[in-house]
Amino acid sequence: MKSKGKAAKQSRPTWSDPEPELEPDTEAEPGSSEQEDSEASVRIGCSWRGSLRSREGKRQGGGGTRRRRHRSSTTKERSIRRLESNERERQRMHKLNNAFQALREAIPHVKTDKKLSKIETLTLAKNYIKALTSIILDMSGACLPAGEVPSEASAAKLLQCYQKHLEEEGEEGLTQYLTHMHSLSQHS
DNA sequence: TAGGCCATCTGGTCCT
DNA sequence: AGGACCAGATGGCCTA
Numbered sequence: 001m002k003s004k005g006k007a008a009k010q011s012r013p014t015w016s017d018p019e020p021e022l023e024p025d026t027e028a029e030p031g032s033s034e035q036e037d038s039e040a041s042v043r044i045g046c047s048w049r050g051s052l053r054s055r056e057g058k059r060q061g062g063g064g065t066r067r068r069r070h071r072s073s074t075t076k077e078r079s080i081r082r083l084e085s086n087e088r089e090r091q092r093m094h095k096l097n098n099a100f101q102a103l104r105e106a107i108p109h110v111k112t113d114k115k116l117s118k119i120e121t122l123t124l125a126k127n128y129i130k131a132l133t134s135i136i137l138d139m140s141g142a143c144l145p146a147g148e149v150p151s152e153a154s155a156a157k158l159l160q161c162y163q164k165h166l167e168e169e170g171e172e173g174l175t176q177y178l179t180h181m182h183s184l185s186q187h188s
Numbered sequence: 189t190a191g192g193c194c195a196t197c198t199g200g201t202c203c204t
Numbered sequence: 205a206g207g208a209c210c211a212g213a214t215g216g217c218c219t220a
Contacts, residue, residue, distance in 0.1 A: 081206090086197060088207070093195075117193065 133158060 104116050107128045116124065136158060 082198080085199095085207085089198085089209090090196070092208075097195095119193090 100118055100121055103125055104121050107121070107124050109116060109124055140158075
């Protein structure tokens, strides 16, 4: 486990550590637009970078870019909300990383000291799924018309079958089904 | 030292 | 309204 300089990141200015010359509360004027915030408050090297990001082409629900306002909230309240959001985001990313770890353990790969990166994990998982799919299609080759090679269409059929069983019987039922299929293929 | 990878912060958007 | 999701930015660590 390599150590990361996590503590050092606290030195970055954040909502929880607002800079005095940029009092966020000044925007709480009724009727004042926060648009200017998203367009103008860019400070290279700090956390303000609204105009560096073009949200064009991204999801916009008709109203365009508009930051949600908390008119009555104080700097302290916003600071608390920001910290809570940060914590939730951290937890979310931890969950995501746990899922990546589970995926790493589920896919066979050449064991090295170096752990698989996320992109490597996803790529290997995709390849593994493809390999398993082709194996299953080979196993069920007898079901195909004579001479027909397992194709993408049959792979799609397999996926359809998988989803159907998943919906009807849940993961446990699906596992039993796959086990059954496996034993059948061994007897053939 | 450059580049890859990662954790974290952040603010916009979507969803409930 | 508030949480979840997402992607950009930033900076630290590691390796070739």
